[in-house]
Amino acid sequence: MVKHSYxxxxxxxxxxxxxxxxxxxxDNGLFAEIRIDATPQSSDTQLDCVIPTLPNxxxxxxxxxxxxxxxxxxxxxxSFWSWRDLMYQYANQIDAKQLYHIAKYTYSEMLEAGYTSVxxxxxxxxxxxxxSNTENMSLALIKAAHEEGIALTLLPVLYTQAHIDGTKLxxxxxxxxxxxxxxxxxxxxxxxxxxxxxxxxxxxxxxRAVSLEQMxxxxxxLDKGQPIHIHIAxxxxxxxxxxxxxxxxxxxxxxxxxxxxxxxxxxxxTHLNQxxxxxxxxxxxxxxxxxxxEANLGDGVFAxxxxxxxxxxxxxxxxxxxLINPFQEIQMLEYSQRLHxxxxxxxxxxxxxxxxxxxxxxxVRGGAQACQLPVNGIQIGQQANWISLDTSHPSLVNLSGEKxxxxxxxxxxxxxxxxxLKGEKITPMHQSIKENYKKTLKSLRN
Numbered sequence: 001m002v003k004h005s006y007x008x009x010x011x012x013x014x015x016x017x018x019x020x021x022x023x024x025x026x027d028n029g030l031f032a033e034i035r036i037d038a039t040p041q042s043s044d045t046q047l048d049c050v051i052p053t054l055p056n057x058x059x060x061x062x063x064x065x066x067x068x069x070x071x072x073x074x075x076x077x078x079s080f081w082s083w084r085d086l087m088y089q090y091a092n093q094i095d096a097k098q099l100y101h102i103a104k105y106t107y108s109e110m111l112e113a114g115y116t117s118v119x120x121x122x123x124x125x126x127x128x129x130x131x132s133n134t135e136n137m138s139l140a141l142i143k144a145a146h147e148e149g150i151a152l153t154l155l156p157v158l159y160t161q162a163h164i165d166g167t168k169l170x171x172x173x174x175x176x177x178x179x180x181x182x183x184x185x186x187x188x189x190x191x192x193x194x195x196x197x198x199x200x201x202x203x204x205x206x207x208r209a210v211s212l213e214q215m216x217x218x219x220x221x222l223d224k225g226q227p228i229h230i231h232i233a234x235x236x237x238x239x240x241x242x243x244x245x246x247x248x249x250x251x252x253x254x255x256x257x258x259x260x261x262x263x264x265x266x267x268x269x270t271h272l273n274q275x276x277x278x279x280x281x282x283x284x285x286x287x288x289x290x291x292x293x294e295a296n297l298g299d300g301v302f303a304x305x306x307x308x309x310x311x312x313x314x315x316x317x318x319x320x321x322x323l324i325n326p327f328q329e330i331q332m333l334e335y336s337q338r339l340h341x342x343x344x345x346x347x348x349x350x351x352x353x354x355x356x357x358x359x360x361x362x363x364v365r366g367g368a369q370a371c372q373l374p375v376n377g378i379q380i381g382q383q384a385n386w387i388s389l390d391t392s393h394p395s396l397v398n399l400s401g402e403k404x405x406x407x408x409x410x411x412x413x414x415x416x417x418x419x420x421l422k423g424e425k426i427t428p429m430h431q432s433i434k435e436n437y438k439k440t441l442k443s444l445r446n
Contacts, residue, residue, distance in 0.1 A: 007044040010401040015361040029422025052377035053385040055367025056115040058317025088172040095128035096136040103144035105437035116385040123157035153371040155203035201227030234268035251276035265370040281310035290319035291332035315367035356405035384423040390416040
């Protein structure tokens with residue numbers, strides 16, 4: 001049954017811009033009908049320029065509470081590894097109630113920013129004051145996502161060792177540790193406690209943090225075609241460690257030992273050679289790129305033009321949430337390429353010369369694949385989620401849809417926009433969420 005009807009003067013539909021788009025939304029918040037070159041009806045809500053919301057393919061929600069707190073010198077060689085020390089300190093202070101309030105705040109931020117689904121890569125398993133309880137932290141995320149309305153793909157993480165050689169986890173990493181049996185049992189328990197528009201995926205922290213045998217056992221026990229996520233090839237030190245131990249680079253090692261397919265999301269994959277680019281592209285796996293976090297941590301620059309030439313699939317994640325802005329993620333992805341290549345307009349093709357449109361549509365499709373939820377843009381049967389750009393803003397006067405999107409990405413991130421979830425406007429964050437988040441930060445920063 002049709003609940004709402006809308007008329008979009010311009011809309012990015014199934015990876016192409018169209019004019020005069022009429023869309024109806026059913027009682028479940030899904031697109032029931034989409035017509036191109038339509039005529040508006042008196043009952044329609046009219047909007048000018050509309051793009052799909054972006055799936056967020058990689059999140060560590062607890063890290064939002066430490067955003068901006070590592071921007072000072074601690075050594076002559078600050079890196080991901082020195083940043084990680086502070087991250088561990090925060091991870092070892094947070095209990096389930098605090099995580100719930102952090103998640104409520106961050107998921108509300110995501111919704112307003114234009115992310116209406118999220119893949120939550122979750123590894124703080126053990127409750128702060130009860131290490132035998134491995135459910136509460138995940139349940140806090142499930143509840144927070146449900147209450148805020150963001151679609152959740154929960155990715156409980158298997159994290160068993162500190163080094164590929166089997167070195168045990170440090171004291172600071174003990175809350176992340178599950179045995180393989182504990183992981184499988186937790187996964188099965190959590191599956192039964194999900195709400196509508198939530199699902200789960202298998203998740204391995206990284207090749208250095210889980211053995212091949214453990215990965216194979218988990219997949220044998222749990223794999224039913226759901227998402228499978230893993231950090232890979234983010235840091236040069238990680239690549240050197242794995243090469244030293246296996247004589248192979250991480251992506252090569254993964255593909256040699258597993259049948260990687262379109263259920264997999266390889267997060268970061270920052271450092272790839274030509275062979276690895278082809279392996280990923282041919283397997284139809286998604287690479288989860290997190291441009292702002294990767295820039296903040298000094299990870300390196302992803303091989304974007306080579307990957308696009310191979311028709312590789314990509315998603316965008318806000319990861320550590322140093323900023324929550326999908327437009328700035330796309331901007332950083334393209335600008336990092338320009339600095340690296342010393343050229344302009346890298347992410348473009350003959351058929352799609354506009355960087356904004358090309359990267360946005362690829363990130364929508366790849367993100368939907370990574371989360372396996374019905375969030376694949378403005379299409380029948382998908383959630384009726386979109387962003388309406390304020391074309392009354394001076395920067396967008398008399399521009400095509402393509403140029404409007406380019407402008408908000410590259411020229412003016414302050415252009416107002418309104419996000420919609422299931423055909424309804426997303427309302428501003430409730431004051432109580434802000435107050436509870438402030439109280440949580442005060443307690444963590446004492």
